[in-house]
Amino acid sequence: MSLLLQIEKVGHSYAGHTALEDVNLEVAEGELVSIVGPSGCGKSTLLRCIAGLVRPSQGRVVLNDAEIEDVPDNLAVVFQDYSRSLLPWLSVRDNVAVPLRRHGKPKAERRAAASEALEAVGLGAAAQKYPWQLSGGMQQRVSIARALAYKPALLLMDEPFGSVDAQTREDLEDLVLQVRGEGMTILLVTHDIDESVYVGDRVAVLSRAPGKVIADLPVGLPAERDQITTRELPEFVRLRAEVGRLVRGGSAPVAS
Template identity: 75%
Template sequence: MLEIQNLTHAYADGHVAVRDVNLTVQDGELVSIVGPSGCGKSTLLRCIAGLIRPTEGRIVLDGTPADGVPDNLAVVFQDYSRSLFPWLSVRDNVALPLKRRGMSKAQRREAAMEALESVGLAHAGTKYPWQLSGGMQQRVSIARALAYRPSLLLMDEPFGSVDAQTREDLEDLTLKVRGSDGMTILLVTHDIDESVYVGDRVVVLGASPGHVRADLPVDLPGPRDQISTRELPEFVRLRAEVGRLVRGAGETAAVAK
């Protein structure tokens, strides 16, 4: 689904955010990306999304080198309050990107309501974003991405601005929609527990300039549960290993084959 080849990006002021990043993501995988603050996680995601043109290297999606913003990709940002249009209803916010699909107005509204139902917000279609809680607004953002039916979903610290209980609910929602739609997801997070709980793999970036320090497979049974999964010895072991790597301690793990 996704190949990142020797990707390097330096900003105009000379700061090198990421250097020589190589990463392959298989169709249907959910890959978590973690790393210390300032290691270039968001820069990497913006390069994949076509919002930034990398200084060196290339990105290949579905076997085709990416140039600009790919049509089969959607992004869920951390700041839901700035990614939703307050003057549009929830349903119309979700339906808006579907204009690019060439769908009729009726088709867009139907697809929007199906997506809202999948995230538990079928009752909120006629409301406005400012009438909803933060967690519900982020569900709207996820519904908008799902309605577009992307091959690849990028999530940039999407749960960082909500409370702990809502965060867990949104983690489970991500696993649910991934399972039902078979979507490929790349999730950037600063939360080590979250990276292990939702991921099939955890990719750890080293300190700036960002580089792949480790690529760890997550072998946890499903369906995952916020209580029982986090009590498993393998979960505890993995979160400790990821924590050591993020903090710069321990040996760099070999890239998983």
């Protein structure tokens, strides 16, 4: 597998606060890497550096052998806050179709691709509706469909399931696993330890701020996963405990 993304000694400070320090990470094509860490450890900043939305104050991010200086061409982001990320004046289908303008496709093709992506996430029937007419989970499906239709080389997800209920969360995790099976490279930022293990091929653990990769663990789970049996496997139980300890920083248990 060839290398798609290299994060080299990336550090970022703003307003006297150091969010990231000496972050190193490599992602191969087709991999799904979870980035997990305590809240405020700079996970979202790292993701914004990769997306080209923020220029890191140190180090560099290389995508497809080219250093990222501006927003790269073949990348999509799914944010946690779907209701703010979708455009309320456009129908669901048009929301999905908007980024496809970047590919210079004619309108009919954009619409067809959007409808197809909506079908893929199980929202074919909602194409004509508006985002605010849908439930939170459905809205997040729309923003996932928008990213999928774009067919990016790299898909970034920033706490994508942080604002949906538990059942929807599981459904969406499985949706991501299904997408990964289609050969897309995904970087998923989360603070949820179980989730990082369940969807990941690898889990990169960030320390408390300033964030730094303190562990890079391969996930030895079968590619076929499901919410019940996978979570029962000894490897899952072992890994989530290991990641959990790392995220808590090996600190002594908090007295209650």
